[in-house]
Amino acid sequence: GENVEQHPSTLSVQEGDSAVIKCTYSDSASNYFPWYKQELGKGPQLIIDIRSNVGEKKDQRIAVTLNKTAKHFSLHITETQPEDSAVYFCAASEGSNYQLIWGAGTKLIIKP
Amino acid sequence: KAGVTQTPRYLIKTRGQQVTLSCSPISGHRSVSWYQQTPGQGLQFLFEYFSETQRNKGNFPGRFSGRQFSNSRSEMNVSTLELGDSALYLCASSFPSGSGDEQFFGPGTRLTVL
Numbered sequence: 001g002e003n004v005e006q007h008p009s010t011l012s013v014q015e016g017d018s019a020v021i022k023c024t025y026s027d028s029a030s031n032y033f034p035w036y037k038q039e040l041g042k043g044p045q046l047i048i049d050i051r052s053n054v055g056e057k058k059d060q061r062i063a064v065t066l067n068k069t070a071k072h073f074s075l076h077i078t079e080t081q082p083e084d085s086a087v088y089f090c091a092a093s094e095g096s097n098y099q100l101i102w103g104a105g106t107k108l109i110i111k112p
Numbered sequence: 113k114a115g116v117t118q119t120p121r122y123l124i125k126t127r128g129q130q131v132t133l134s135c136s137p138i139s140g141h142r143s144v145s146w147y148q149q150t151p152g153q154g155l156q157f158l159f160e161y162f163s164e165t166q167r168n169k170g171n172f173p174g175r176f177s178g179r180q181f182s183n184s185r186s187e188m189n190v191s192t193l194e195l196g197d198s199a200l201y202l203c204a205s206s207f208p209s210g211s212g213d214e215q216f217f218g219p220g221t222r223l224t225v226l
Binding site for chain 2: 006034036041042043044045046049089099100101102103104105
């Protein structure tokens with residue numbers, strides 16, 4: 001079955017700098033890769049996603065890149081702001097059964 | 113449009129008891145997934161229901177069960193509670209259109225087992 005590894009587990013960056021979180025997956029049949037943000041006391045919320053027929057996707061300060069050959073995808077946040085502080089989760093679809101396999105999460109800390 | 117609601121938000125039980133958690137999905141959503149979240153463990157998939165049928169199941173013991181009603185509301189039951197069942201239980205709903213759909217999460221139910 002699918003396995004998703006996420007690194008780093010904690011990331012501390014200066015406000016205004018960029019942050020990069022990386023995930024690797026094992027199932028070459030995976031075709032959907034979302035990123036979720038979880039703020040304290042709330043459930044995760046989708047911030048960006050990418051499908052296997054696309055290499056990169058951007059939405060303002062957030063971008064995701066996908067390397068199908070190497071089986072890894074990354075979240076890039078530019079010009080970080082205090083409100084970006086949260087836990088970020090990556091996930092990958094497991095084949096065609098609609099189930100998402102999740103990474104362990106990255107706690108992003110933005111230092112003022 | 114109202115979001116996903118979960119009740120109760122907090123629950124304290126003792127070992128050996130059973131508990132039922134409830135999830136009301138976004139109107140029109142037919143899929144409901146349940147997750148267990150513990151510190152440092154990310155989201156562990158419990159099961160997914162679609163049109164009142166369990167479509168997928170994670171690697172949890174049979175003490176964890178669920179069901180979905182005709183209005184798509186879902187319940188999760190845990191019998192013979194253990195200390196290790198203490199966690200945040202999240203449900204998420206989606207409107208499946210194929211492989212890969214946004215899941216909308218509720219705020220979770222915080223279960224503490226004493």
